[in-house]
Amino acid sequence: MKKRxxxxxxxxxxxxLVLSAFGMGAGANSAPKDAESxxxxxxxxxxxxGKETTVIVELDEPSIAEAKSKGVSQSKGNLKNKRGxxxxxxxxxxxxxxxxxxxxxxxxxxxxELSEKDVPALLAVEGVKAVYPNVTYTAxxxxxxxxxxxxxxxxxxxxxxxxIGSDDAWAExxxxxxxxxxxxxxxxxxxxxxLAHAFGEYKGxxxxxxxxxxxxxxAGDPRxxxxxxGSHVAGTVAANGGIKGVAPDATLLxxxxxxPGGSGSTENVVAGIERAVQDGADIMNLSLGNSLxxxxxxxxxxxxWAMEEGVVAVTSNGNSGPNNWTVGSPGTSREAISVGAxxxxxxxxxxxxxxxxxxxxxxxxxxxxxxxxAILGLDGQELEFVYVGLGGPADFEGKNLEGKIALIQxxxxxxxxxxxxxxxxxxxxxIIFNNIPGEQPDIPGISLPTIKMNNEDGLKLLxxxxxxxxxxxxxxxFDREVGESMAGFSSRGPVVDTWMIxxxxxxxxxxxxxxxxxxxPDQPYGYAALQGTxxxxxxxxxxxxxxxxxxxxxxxDDVKAALxxxxxxxxxxxxxxxxxxxxxxxxxxxxxxxxxxxILVGNGSHSFGKFVKSNGKQVEKNHFEVKNLSDQKVDYSxxxxxxxxxxxxxxxxxxxxxVNANSSKKINLNVQxxxxxxxxxYYEGSITVSNGSQTVDVPTILFVGEPDYPRVTxxxxxxxxxxxxxxxxxxxxxETVDLFVYTSNEAGTPGVYVGDIAIVxxxxxxxxxxxxxxxxxxxxxxxxxxxxxxAYATLKGQTDLAGANFLME
Numbered sequence: 001m002k003k004r005x006x007x008x009x010x011x012x013x014x015x016x017l018v019l020s021a022f023g024m025g026a027g028a029n030s031a032p033k034d035a036e037s038x039x040x041x042x043x044x045x046x047x048x049x050g051k052e053t054t055v056i057v058e059l060d061e062p063s064i065a066e067a068k069s070k071g072v073s074q075s076k077g078n079l080k081n082k083r084g085x086x087x088x089x090x091x092x093x094x095x096x097x098x099x100x101x102x103x104x105x106x107x108x109x110x111x112x113e114l115s116e117k118d119v120p121a122l123l124a125v126e127g128v129k130a131v132y133p134n135v136t137y138t139a140x141x142x143x144x145x146x147x148x149x150x151x152x153x154x155x156x157x158x159x160x161x162x163x164i165g166s167d168d169a170w171a172e173x174x175x176x177x178x179x180x181x182x183x184x185x186x187x188x189x190x191x192x193x194x195l196a197h198a199f200g201e202y203k204g205x206x207x208x209x210x211x212x213x214x215x216x217x218x219a220g221d222p223r224x225x226x227x228x229x230g231s232h233v234a235g236t237v238a239a240n241g242g243i244k245g246v247a248p249d250a251t252l253l254x255x256x257x258x259x260p261g262g263s264g265s266t267e268n269v270v271a272g273i274e275r276a277v278q279d280g281a282d283i284m285n286l287s288l289g290n291s292l293x294x295x296x297x298x299x300x301x302x303x304x305w306a307m308e309e310g311v312v313a314v315t316s317n318g319n320s321g322p323n324n325w326t327v328g329s330p331g332t333s334r335e336a337i338s339v340g341a342x343x344x345x346x347x348x349x350x351x352x353x354x355x356x357x358x359x360x361x362x363x364x365x366x367x368x369x370x371x372x373x374a375i376l377g378l379d380g381q382e383l384e385f386v387y388v389g390l391g392g393p394a395d396f397e398g399k400n401l402e403g404k405i406a407l408i409q410x411x412x413x414x415x416x417x418x419x420x421x422x423x424x425x426x427x428x429x430x431i432i433f434n435n436i437p438g439e440q441p442d443i444p445g446i447s448l449p450t451i452k453m454n455n456e457d458g459l460k461l462l463x464x465x466x467x468x469x470x471x472x473x474x475x476x477x478f479d480r481e482v483g484e485s486m487a488g489f490s491s492r493g494p495v496v497d498t499w500m501i502x503x504x505x506x507x508x509x510x511x512x513x514x515x516x517x518x519x520x521p522d523q524p525y526g527y528a529a530l531q532g533t534x535x536x537x538x539x540x541x542x543x544x545x546x547x548x549x550x551x552x553x554x555x556x557d558d559v560k561a562a563l564x565x566x567x568x569x570x571x572x573x574x575x576x577x578x579x580x581x582x583x584x585x586x587x588x589x590x591x592x593x594x595x596x597x598x599i600l601v602g603n604g605s606h607s608f609g610k611f612v613k614s615n616g617k618q619v620e621k622n623h624f625e626v627k628n629l630s631d632q633k634v635d636y637s638x639x640x641x642x643x644x645x646x647x648x649x650x651x652x653x654x655x656x657x658x659v660n661a662n663s664s665k666k667i668n669l670n671v672q673x674x675x676x677x678x679x680x681x682y683y684e685g686s687i688t689v690s691n692g693s694q695t696v697d698v699p700t701i702l703f704v705g706e707p708d709y710p711r712v713t714x715x716x717x718x719x720x721x722x723x724x725x726x727x728x729x730x731x732x733x734x735e736t737v738d739l740f741v742y743t744s745n746e747a748g749t750p751g752v753y754v755g756d757i758a759i760v761x762x763x764x765x766x767x768x769x770x771x772x773x774x775x776x777x778x779x780x781x782x783x784x785x786x787x788x789x790x791a792y793a794t795l796k797g798q799t800d801l802a803g804a805n806f807l808m809e
Contacts, residue, residue, distance in 0.1 A: 038123040042296060043133030043767040046725050049116040054100065054134040056111050056266050056298040059086055060127050063108035065277075065305035079104045086127040093125065094118045101207075101267050105274045106305035107298060111267035132298045133767060135329075137269055137288045139186050139229035139262035140319050141535070142489045145528035148513050149420045149447050150242060159344055160236075160508035163484075164539060165592035166246045169546045174595060176247025176545035181237050182276035182284040182311075183538075184269065185230030187216040187256035189517040192525045194241030195234055195252065204254035205275050207268040214254035217261075219519035224260025228516040232530055233287045235515030236538035237545070242527060243513060246542025246591070247549075253281055258288060266298050269330075273302040277309050282548055285541035286315040286336075287534035291328045291714050292729060294766075295498045300333040307335040312548070312556045314339060314541040316533035317503040318491030324582055325709045326491040327502045331533075337544075337560050338502045341487040341509025341536040342570060342588050348479040349375050351451050353431065353461075356469040361461065363439070363454040366476070367415070367432060368446035375449040378429055378474040385431065385472045387465055391418030402426035405472055406448075407461060410435045415443045415450075423447045431472070433458020442511075443529075449476075484508075484570055484588055486579050490533055493582035494607075494682065494701060496709050496731040501605045501684075501701050503585040504560065505567050507543075509536030543591040550595040557603060558627070564604025565696045566593035581605070581684045581699035599636075600627040600664075601689050601696045608651075608702040611673040619672045622651075624698075626689060627664035634659055634691045638667065640700070642685035648677035649685070649702060673704065680705030712737070712793035715804035724772040726757075726789055728802060733765035734793040741776050744786035744805055751788055754781070763793070774808070781808045 045053065061082040067074030087099055087110065097114040111134065114122065122131060161167070169175075187206065190199040204214040217227040240248035255272035258264035269288070276284045284306065303313045313336035320326040331338040351366045369375035384404045389395040391408035406422035408430055413421075415432065422430050430450040434440050440452045451474075453461070461472075487510050493502030512535040518526040540563065547559050554562070567587030569578050578584075586604050602624035611618050628634050635658045640651035650672045659665045687698040714729040726739060737760045742751035755776035774780055781787060790803040 039125070039128040040130040041119070041123060042130055043135075045116045045119045045133075046769045046771055047117050047120055048771055049720065049723065049725065051116050051720055052113060053116050054111055054113045054265070054267060055119065055122070056109060056132040056134055056270065057086075057090075057122070057128055058107065058109040058130040058132065058298065058301070059083060060129045061108055063106055063305060064104055065106045065309045066108070069305075069308050076104055079108065082127065083108070083110065086125060089125050089127070090122060093121050101271050103270055103274050105277050106309060107270050107274065107302040132266065134266045135290055135292065135297070137258065137264050137266070137290055137299075139227070139258050139288050139534060141229065141530045141532040142319055143441065143531060145228060145232075145516060145530050146443055147414045147416050148527040148529055149416050150527060160512055160539060161244060161246050163344055163508060164246070164543060164588070165590045166542070166546065168592035169550070169595060172550070172592075172595070174546045174550045176238060176250030176542065176549055179247065179282050179545040179548050180251040180253060180280060181247070181541055181545055182253045182255060182279070182281035183230055183234045183237065184255045184257055184272040184276060184284055184286045185233055185288065186227035186258045186262050187214045187230045188234045188252065188254035189216050189231040189515070189525075190254060192231060192235075192515050192517065194239040194243060194515045195231070197240055198234070198238045198250060198252040200251065202253075204256075204279070205272075206256040207271050208256050208259035208264070214256040216517050217259060221260050224263075226519050227258070227260070227262050228528070229258070229262050229287070229534065230254060230256070231516050232514040232528065233285060233534065233538045236512060236535065237285065237542040239515050243515065245514075246539055247545035250542070250545045253279055264288070269299050270302045273299070273306055277306050277311055281311055283312040283314065283541050283544050285538050286313070286330060287537045289316055289318050289328045289331055291318070291320055291326075293325055293327055293332060293496050293709070293713065293731060294329060294729075295332045295334055295495055297329050299330045303330055303333045303336040307556045310556055312544045312559050313337065314537050314544060316537040319489045319532050321490045321492050322488045322583070324492045325494070325496070327493045327495060328491060331491065331502055332495045334498060334500065337540060337563065338504045338585070339533060339537040339540045340503035340506040340583065340585055341490040341531070341533045342506045342584075343485050343487050343510035344508050345481060345483050347372055347481050350477050350479050352475040353451060354473045355461070355464045356471065357464045357467060359460045359464055361453055361457040363457045364451050365439075365453070367440065367450040367452035368443040369449040370447055375476050376478070378449050379476040380474070382471050382473045383428070384470055385465070387462060388422070391421055393421055396421060396425040399425070403428055406430045407465070408432045409458065410440060416446055419446045419448045419450055431461065433461065482573050485573050486570055486583050487531070489531075490536075490583070492580075499607050499609055499682075499701065499703050499707070501581045501585060501607065501699050504604055505540060505564055505585045506570060506588045507536040507539035509533055540589055543589050543594065546591050547594050558600055561600040561602060561604045561627075562594040562597050563589050565599065565601055565698070566590050566597050581701060586699055597694070598628075598630045599689070599691055599694055599696055600629065601698050602626070604698065606687060606698055606700040608671055608700065610703040611675060612705060613673075613675050614705070615676045617672055617674045619670065622669040622671050623666045624669070624687075625664055625666050626659055628659040628661060628691070630691075631661045633661055636667075637690045639688040640669075640685060641688065642683055642702070645678065645683055648674045649683065671702075673702065675704055678704045680707075682707055706796045706798075708798060710802070711795045711798060711800040712791045712802045715789070715791055715802045717789050717804045717806035719774075719806065719809055722774065724774050726770040726772055726791075727767065728791045728793075729767050730763055730765055730793060732795055734763040734795045736761050736794050737763050738792040739770060740790055740792070741781070742788045742790065744788050754787070757789070783808050
């Protein structure tokens with residue numbers, strides 16, 4: 001939506017409000033005089049509100065992992081004492097505050113419930129380093145789960161595990177045996193026959209119900225909907241039964257940090273990361289996230305220190321693509337392996353149908369099929385078709401479908417069940433027509449070759465049947481093959497503040513078939529297709545298990561570099577060119593190549609950072625590390641390519657580039673940027689490293705001036721009686737933020753501009769909240785109606801818009 005025209009602007013002079021009316025951070029209210037000694041406030045809170053909130057408190061005292069990394073003596077006992085002192089001080093100064101969870105291994109601190117108005121007092125407590133909001137994390141997928149018939153399963157997760165080279169690794173004896181993978185998610189159905197082998201007596205921990213039973217949320221939980229996400233993720237990692245995961249002999253631990261409906265919070269996610277490290281996990285997978293493009297949150301800090309403790313942390317990149325800057329925490333982590341989603345190569349088939357009458361069916365398309373041969377087998381055939389209503393079991397009673405086509409209407413039953421029922425009745429194919437306007441989805445793993453059509457064409461086909469034209473002819477043909485491609489929903493980088501490329505790698509994440517609980521006592525164990533970066537991430541976690549089994553002495557950085565250095569470049573089928581680094585990372589993982597590599601380069605990608613000199617040449621020094629895994633000394637060659645910008649960006653390696661056998665070495669780089677030849681923005685390139693027999697392309701990125709990151713994201717509006725809180729995330733702050741209201745879209749009718757709320761100047765970076773009385777032009781908005789509140793943020797010549805919908809109560 002575009003901002004209203006200048007003619008509709010109300011005079012800004014009457015709307016320019018002072019910050020004190022908004023509660024915009026510690027500086028906007030009565031903070032202690034020595035403000036420089038205050039703890040850092042990473043989120044933002046309405047200090048005028050008495051509403052209860054939960055925060056994550058980080059202490060000055062280092063965690064066990066941080067202290068070990070810095071060579072500082074630290075013990076759990078000492079940390080417990082220090083934490084106890086801070087807790088006592090907090091509880092003494094803040095009436096009604098309550099400590100929830102406590103952390104010491106990869107994060108030093110605790111979660112605390114308190115009134116928002118008491119946050120300034122918390123910032124002033126000695127020993128408190130930073131305070132973070134307890135943000136919501138979700139196990140998000142792009143579409144609802146599509147059940148897959150057990151009769152139509154292929155053992156190796158259909159195609160995704162073999163595609164990344166898992167079967168080649170299995171053939172070499174690498175199946176994940178002896179490697180433990182923690183699934184930090186919605187819990188796992190450890191009783192599923194495909195997963196039971198991977199669990200020992202100790203299953204993990206449930207941080208939602210605080211017990212040692214990390215089972216998925218069951219149906220009927222009064223707190224919210226049942227879940228299946230964690231079981232699907234676990235199956236991708238280590239299933240071994242009806243399907244076979246990437247690392248079928250790996251050991252699993254489950255940590256339930258997301259509860260009913262697949263939603264959770266920072267305090268549980270950090271606790272899950274801590275417990276996984278304490279329990280001795282080798283790898284952890286977090287297929288969860290939010291929309292915050294920022295690296296410095298409690299979850300990211302915990303992941304970074306988990307990596308330092310030797311646990312390979314793998315996380316999904318998010319499902320907010322395809323625009324740049326859409327990666328969300330914890331995919332923004334500095335150290336963890338962030339994963340984007342690809343779609344596997346697939347064949348496209350065309351289909352058309354005809355009857356003896358005059359009707360035409362232009363919407364007919366292929367919905368799904370069990371094999372290429374099955375869909376092509378319909379070509380040229382004329383077969384009788386029988387209408388079976390919604391395709392439930394009772395709809396087939398008394399009807400002869402043997403060798404015929406089932407005509408089915410959408411509704412009531414999953415598509416795969418309709419197909420299974422038709423197959424059981426003897427049908428050789430199906431036509432499913434929609435019960436509403438629009439096109440139906442494609443369905444993987446369906447048991448019969450199935451054609452879909454819209455509601456209009458389906459009703460015409462029914463009319464043909466009533467007229468006595470009860471046969472249908474098919475034309476099906478191979479159209480083209482589409483290679484592996486990036487999923488449109490996969491979030492893109494880069495990351496604000498660290499200016500890193502994200503994702504790090506990509507893996508299959510579209511229509512991934514894996515294990516689920518059905519929550520049906522009569523048939524409790526099932527399979528379903530899901531899509532999202534949540535599905536891509538466990539492919540990488542499983543691949544890391546294979547790599548670690550093959551190379552047990554490798555560090556977490558070695559594993560990450562191996563997966564990135566050997567990834568295959570993903571080509572955009574619409575352009576024939578490689579996807580940008582911030583779409584695919586280093587590429588799509590190839591696990592057998594990662595196991596066999598003789599060279600490891602850096603952390604797999606490289607950022608040269610920001611160059612802010614407005615004109616002329618700026619020269620900086622940089623470096624990255626090369627590890628020689630061979631038993632011979634190697635002289636490496638280096639070539640840095642920024643394409644058409646090579647005349648403005650010049651990078652050269654300096655010093656000796658020879659690396660001894662089984663050794664590593666830092667390679668120094670000189671970087672010269674002539675900003676007068678470049679527009680502000682970021683530039684992608686590659687560093688090609690060769691040892692003569694193997695070549696590694698390292699994605700690299702360089703920023704000139706102020707990048708084009710969005711000036712505002714993640715809007716929300718919250719009502720508490722007559723007080724409203726407008727929240728937004730401003731990655732770099734804003735010179736001005738214009739807040740205004742539209743009516744919400746209804747039945748396709750565009751929203752209508754209502755009026756301005758305020759224009760606020762000099763907004764600091766990060767989360768900011770604005771107090772509002774619910775009035776526009778002095779009048780209270782009408783109760784019972786939906787509205788959209790928008791923030792129009794401007795910084796250094798760029799303006800961006802974000803909005804949130806809310807119901808006026």
